[in-house]
Amino acid sequence: MLNNIYNIFFIPEIFLACSSFVCLLFGLFLKKNAFRQTSNLAVLVLLLTILLVYYDNESNFANYKSLFSHSSFINFFKILALLGSIASIIISKDYFLGIKLKNFEIPVLFLFSTLGMMLMIASNNLMSMYLAIELQSLSLYVAAAIKRDSISSAESGVKYFILGALSSGILLYGFSLIYGFTGSMNFDDISFYLSKYDNLNLGLIFGLVFVMVGLAFKVSAVPFHMWTPDVYEGAPNSITGFFAIVPKIAAVALIYRFCLVPFENFYLEWSQIILFLSIASMFLGAIAAIAQSNIKRLLAYSSIGHIGYILIALVAANDDGIKATSIYMFSYMIMNVAIFAILLSLKVKNEYLFKISDLKGLSKSNPIVSLSISIIMLSMAGIPPFIGFFGKFYVFIAAIENELYVLSVLGVLASVISAFYYLRIIKIMYFDESKSEGIINFQISFQSKIILSLSLFLIICFIFYPSLLINISASLSI
């Protein structure tokens, strides 16, 4: 028995939790370069956690009395979240040093938030799900407000906190209704209880709607998206990068599991909600982004639009849908990592860039960078031959498999609208004449360069060897 006790540290979540505390102490006792060293340690910890997730098997302590679940889908999304987290820590390191924000707490906050996300993805119980969401969100509230002397950062932190708390309240209310009417918090038990009935009673429908509202807030689906542009804009760029890359992965996995595990037999009830969220997100994301002049707000609306496409795959609710989501989430993460790796290294007159018009003339002063941005933008717009196209393609395959013709046509129409603002960025870089050449500086550290080149490589070369990712995602089960 004693041998087995130590095995507990090989459970990825426990390992990550303990290591996060170690990181915190490590940073606390370091006199010099605390931020840099803690970041490096955090990356190492996350890498080890990926290994543990990869070799994790179900026999490890039977998932704490079914508080958590274990499946290939969960593992895939955990690894995705961890990879996103590693990438965003690496690409943001120089930015933090550049704006002299050297709190070593930041990587630790990222670690805790990532831990929360892993638990979110795996949770199989309403209570553990709620706690995981809170762990994830609380770390992010602090991270958004980390630049204490900046009004906009504090504002975005408070805004995020208030709206987040509100949504958590609604979520909790929904949980209590579901618990009250089914008598259980466990996903499997709820599913078993509900399988006896043909339709949901009024209390459960209310519960379901409330939970959907809370989850829609977490994935920032329209009409619960209001916080996204403001928080993206106010928070320091690197924190925005983290927001854009990682939490969406966990929230999407969670909304999938919540819809498809306890409520899988009540497709009609939840699919109507998701259908509306999906269409609204795609169109609002596409239309609202057109008018933006701040690149972070633009990316916020772009991420809202992407969520719309992912929700199409959820409405499809078949194996192709799961495959489509994992491919889409992978491409979404890669594209966001790439674009933020660039944005965090661009300086205009020694200030970090935030206005789209600042990109003017970039194609002259920095042809490689502007070419990369163009490729990322075209990929986000879903133009072949880049990876973004295949994400959308699989989503539409899933939708048509389930005969959602109208939804797919609406989806492609929204993608045409959104192509406009992606193209606008290319237009600003290439077509507009600029008088102010050479003001833009591109300085990138060696590590971020590796991350950037790797993600660009994946964006461009996915088409040559798609089978690897597709085989993995085809084998996922929820």
Added chain:
Amino acid sequence: MIDWPLVSVIIFLPLIGALIILFIKEDEITSINIKWAALLATLGTFILSLILWLQFDYSNPSYQYEEKFRWFDDFNFFYHVGVDGISLFMILLSTFLTPLCILASWNNIKKRVKEYMLSFLFLETVMIGMFASIDILLFYIFFEAVLIPMYLIIGIWGGNRRIYASFKFFLYTLLGSVLMLIAIIVMYRNTSSMSIEFLQGNYFSYNTQLFLWLAFFASFAVKIPMWPFHTWLPDAHVEAPTAGSVILAGILLKMGGYGFIRFSLGMLPEATEFFIPLIMTLSIVAIVYTSLVALAQTDIKKLIAYSSVAHMGIVTIGIFLVNQQGLEGAMMQMISHGLVSAALFLCVGVIYDRMHTREIEFYGGLVQRMPHYATVFMIFMLGSVGLPGTSGFIGEFLVIVGAFKFSSYVVIGAAFGIILSAVYMLYLYKRIIFGTITNNKLTDILDINTREKIILIPLAISVILLGIFPNLFLDPMRLSLELIITNYEIANAK
């Protein structure tokens, strides 16, 4: 036969050239190296594509030089390329025009030579790839990827309103092609196949066919373009640099016609039968209306752009006649238009490079100073009008012969358009070339130089060759077209 992957080499040779150019550092001196590299890559591609023609088996109606590799593990998508009689000349047209475009841009593109050449080489790869693909998804990827280089070419090196034109071009054509994506997925769902070869049959229920047909129509009608979806074309043509207009008129418009033959006729025969009256009406309106509009233009490029819409109207009539003469005529008209309109845009480019204006008013009496120019311009002008002995005649004649089997109203409409085309082209020629020089700025304009001769003379030769020996081109495509017609008739006979 050839035992090495000839088609893939032709598709990807320009891309390899582009990769090499990517590593040449651009400055004043090395930009000449970039141009030479681009020219050699495109010339090499052209020479290789001639092998396709020389080794082509005329007695085989289906695909030749096939290459097939599994591409996606989970679906039946293949990297599947090959050439048949229909795509052979489309590929040749692309490989023939691209080196000419590179030559035409030799001196007048001064900024960002590297990006320019990269765009053109990438464009060539996707154009050839599109015509050579036998897998629909592959076709679609190439079909949409064309937008990227074209958007850049119009937007960076275009005229004053280039930004408006490039956005209009991109979004208009994207809107059409995304609907095609949905149609492709629906087709796959019904048949579990993405092979164009396999789907050339009648596999869909009547109602499904109608919807699929409309989705394909949305994308090809914008591309070809048919009235009333043509409004992007004059803007794109006028604002694009000369070489951009050449590719746009010479090849991109043919993607629409090619798509109609392969997809609408080949895969959705019953729906095609249903929609033929619509197409005929739109085509005749297009021919007459755009010819009249062309007559009123003051910008040379815009005039030629509208004439393209009218000529493409003849092509759509020919395609949807679905008989041997009609289809052969449509194919000939596409090849001829590819050469003639490309050449006309190059001719406009010649005087635009010298005077930097395209206003018809500005010119007049060019024959006094530029006799060689006047001669080649005349050949292309007559090709566009459809004078016997030029390539334009064969296509128009065959389409009209085919149309008599269908309806004499269509013949009247088409013939009226042809007369109008003579009117606006001759009127244009008279205003630019004939007369005495009234504008002082034109008194020391120079005649075409050697580089321009190298560009224009091959085009002039091929226009005449096509007009005198049409069988050289018709023989290889005949069986492939017959196959499509037979399938079509079997499907509609039941």
